[in-house]
Amino acid sequence: MLDQLLKLDTNLFLWLNSHHSPFWDNVMWFISGRIEWLPLYLVLIAFIIYRFRWKSIPILIAAILTIALADQLAVKAFKEVFERLRPTHNPEIQHLVHIVNDYRGGSYGFVSNHAANSFSLAMFISLLFKNHYVTIGMLFWAFLVSYSRIYLGVHYPGDILGGIALGIGIGWFIIFIYRKFTERFMNGSSSSGISKVSE
Numbered sequence: 690m691l692d693q694l695l696k697l698d699t700n701l702f703l704w705l706n707s708h709h710s711p712f713w714d715n716v717m718w719f720i721s722g723r724i725e726w727l728p729l730y731l732v733l734i735a736f737i738i739y740r741f742r743w744k745s746i747p748i749l750i751a752a753i754l755t756i757a758l759a760d761q762l763a764v765k766a767f768k769e770v771f772e773r774l775r776p777t778h779n780p781e782i783q784h785l786v787h788i789v790n791d792y793r794g795g796s797y798g799f800v801s802n803h804a805a806n807s808f809s810l811a812m813f814i815s816l817l818f819k820n821h822y823v824t825i826g827m828l829f830w831a832f833l834v835s836y837s838r839i840y841l842g843v844h845y846p847g848d849i850l851g852g853i854a855l856g857i858g859i860g861w862f863i864i865f866i867y868r869k870f871t872e873r874f875m876n877g878s879s880s881s882g883i884s885k886v887s888e
Contacts, residue, residue, distance in 0.1 A: 698847040702776055705839050705846070706787050713840065714789045721803065721837040729830070733814065747870065752813055755863040759809035759856050763802045767851065773799035775843050786842040794843035801844045804852025805859070807831035812860025831856075 719725050737752075738745045775798035776786045811827035818824075835853065838844040 694847075698845045699776075699782065702839060702845045703782065703785055706776070706842050709787050709840065717837040717840040718789050718792075720833050721841055726834075737817075744871075747867065748817065751863050751867040752810065755809045755813045755860055756806050758863070759805040759859045760802055762859070763800050763805040763852060763855060767800045767855070768795075768797040771799045772797050773845075773848070775848075776845060777842050787840075788842045789840075792841060792843070798844050798848045800851035800855055801835065801838055801848045802852065803838050804831075804835040804844075804849045805856040807834040808853045808856030809860040809863075810856075812857045813864055816861065816864040 734749065737748055741748055774796060775794050777783055777788060777793035778796050808828075808831045811831040814827050815824040831853075835849045839846060839849060
């Protein structure tokens with residue numbers, strides 16, 4: 690059963706990765722970058738500070754903790770445990786993989802840090818604001834970042850799905866802890882502020 694799933698994952702990867710062009714090479718390389726999204730992070734920080742004022746301090750701490758936890762768990766609890774070779778390091782298929790700018794990533798790919806990090810933040814922000822447009826925007830961004838890793842040839846779809854599941858779980862867990870914290874130590878004032886955003 691596992692062998693069949695891995696074969697299906699490999700075949701799906703090769704099909705998705707085979708669809709490329711010079712234009713999309715540049716686009717996906719940009720989307721997959723970390724520094725390139727700094728303006729988005731600054732906008733999110735500014736919006737959170739504008740909306741919650743001094744109450745934004747625990748929110749920003751929780752957001753940082755969300756990404757850090759997702760990033761570390763993806764490596765320590767998955768990559769270093771399962772040791773699944775990335776497509777670019779798999780001797781059976783690496784000659785078939787389309788890569789960009791000679792980028793191959795580290796040896797192991799399960800789960801994807803990009804998927805875990807982006808979906809943990811997307812989940813956190815979505816549950817924080819409970820706004821339809823914010824949710825769609827954040828999830829669309831997280832999906833683009835995740836898909837870019839398949840396009841660049843460094844992750845199987847299974848790596849991405851694993852990262853998505855991990856990220857969503859961590860985002861939900863941290864927002865749950867944050868709400869418990871605010872209910873206990875801030876008399877629920879931040880929680881009521883969050884609910885007003887969704888109204």
